[in-house]
Amino acid sequence: MKIKTYVVNTLPEAYPMILEDLGKEAIILKTKSVHAPGFFGMLRKKKLEVVAASDLAEGPNREEETPTLKEEVKPVEDVSTNVFTQEALLKELSEVKGLIRSMTNGDQQSSIILQPLEKWVERLKDQEVDEEVIDFILKQVRLRVEKLEELGAEEIEKTLVSILEQLIAEGMAKEADDSTPYLTTLVGPTGVGKTTTLAKLAAARVLHGRVRVGLLTADTYRIGAVEQLKTYANILNIPIEVVQTPEDIQPCIDRLKGCQMILMDSAGRNYLEDQYIEDINGYLGFDAPQENYLVLSMTTRWRDMKKITEKMKSVPIDKLILTKWDETTCYGAALNMLYHYPYPLAYLCIGQGVPQDIMTPDPAFMAKKILGVDEHAERSSLSVEKTI
Numbered sequence: 001m002k003i004k005t006y007v008v009n010t011l012p013e014a015y016p017m018i019l020e021d022l023g024k025e026a027i028i029l030k031t032k033s034v035h036a037p038g039f040f041g042m043l044r045k046k047k048l049e050v051v052a053a054s055d056l057a058e059g060p061n062r063e064e065e066t067p068t069l070k071e072e073v074k075p076v077e078d079v080s081t082n083v084f085t086q087e088a089l090l091k092e093l094s095e096v097k098g099l100i101r102s103m104t105n106g107d108q109q110s111s112i113i114l115q116p117l118e119k120w121v122e123r124l125k126d127q128e129v130d131e132e133v134i135d136f137i138l139k140q141v142r143l144r145v146e147k148l149e150e151l152g153a154e155e156i157e158k159t160l161v162s163i164l165e166q167l168i169a170e171g172m173a174k175e176a177d178d179s180t181p182y183l184t185t186l187v188g189p190t191g192v193g194k195t196t197t198l199a200k201l202a203a204a205r206v207l208h209g210r211v212r213v214g215l216l217t218a219d220t221y222r223i224g225a226v227e228q229l230k231t232y233a234n235i236l237n238i239p240i241e242v243v244q245t246p247e248d249i250q251p252c253i254d255r256l257k258g259c260q261m262i263l264m265d266s267a268g269r270n271y272l273e274d275q276y277i278e279d280i281n282g283y284l285g286f287d288a289p290q291e292n293y294l295v296l297s298m299t300t301r302w303r304d305m306k307k308i309t310e311k312m313k314s315v316p317i318d319k320l321i322l323t324k325w326d327e328t329t330c331y332g333a334a335l336n337m338l339y340h341y342p343y344p345l346a347y348l349c350i351g352q353g354v355p356q357d358i359m360t361p362d363p364a365f366m367a368k369k370i371l372g373v374d375e376h377a378e379r380s381s382l383s384v385e386k387t388i
Contacts, residue, residue: 127332171338190268203355
């Protein structure tokens with residue numbers, strides 16, 4: 001058995017080299033992420049180390065070549081913590097054998113296979129979908145499609161839409177049961193639209209759910225925030241209380257005891273300030289069924305959205321709301337959030353209208369927007385009555 005190690009950017013990049021060095025019968029023993037050398041440890045680019053081997057010779061000369069195999073088994077131990085006997089090694093490798101053979105019929109076949117997906121990968125990158133999520137999507141394509149080169153453009157598109165739909169559906173909040181939280185609090189950085197979103201949730205429940213709703217606001221830092229929410233409360237004819245400190249929550253809730261549900265707007269501040277995180281946590285210790293929504297804006301770059309979410313990991317978040325879907329053409333951050341974080345997506349805000357511009361996630365709508373196959377779709381077909 002002949003074993004060689006390659007350091008490449010992606011697995012498909014290794015295929016031509018493996019074919020040239022080891023032939024069509026080659027099998028992949030192991031892959032792992034490594035870092036290329038950088039300047040004093042900086043700017044080190046992530047690479048992929050691929051260990052491949054040629055199969056045992058077959059036919060009358062196999063017995064003669066067995067000693068060569070035994071001599072070459074030792075390097076396998078160098079790249080893996082497992083020690084295999086010849087028989088066990090072949091059994092283990094049989095599960096991955098044919099990876100190259102099934103995907104290639106000639107020296108140029110790997111590039112042919114990649115070609116149908118090239119434009120989709122570029123689209124995902126343009127949408128700021130991160131590399132790990134793209135890799136996951138490509139793996140799902142390989143699992144679903146045996147011979148990608150035989151699929152037409154329409155079938156490939158449908159396959160990708162289906163994969164994204166499934167990923168989004170798995171990251172959605174489940175339908176609410178009868179144990180609806182008494183107190184629901186919206187948290188998030190300034191400028192993401194928490195106050196307007198709170199008004200949408202309140203209006204939808206009052207107008208369509210016939211629920212007695214009360215409002216709390218702790219957003220006394222932002223000029224006009226309290227007056228804005230009071231205006232919505234007057235229109236909906238529902239009570240509102242202003243909370244100055246965490247100690248004010250209980251007295252305010254006592255004054256709203258006739259309500260079936262209370263929605264609280266928290267103050268939006270700089271998420272990089274540790275004091276802000278401490279202040280937020282102070283408002284979330286109410287001794288009653290409580291649910292907390294992290295509100296993020298789709299106009300925020302993914303790297304910043306990730307920083308916000310990481311910074312707020314100490315905050316007890318239950319679900320996610322993404323706002324300003326209508327104010328961007330870059331939707332990949334939504335996919336990244338659902339893939340990397342355990343917060344189920346509960347609502348999308350798709351405009352400023354109260355209450356009509358809030359909806360539960362529609363996987364097909366979101367997937368097509370991300371892939372750019374339904375650019376003219378302005379919103380989901382879900383009616384507002386079904387969003388709450």
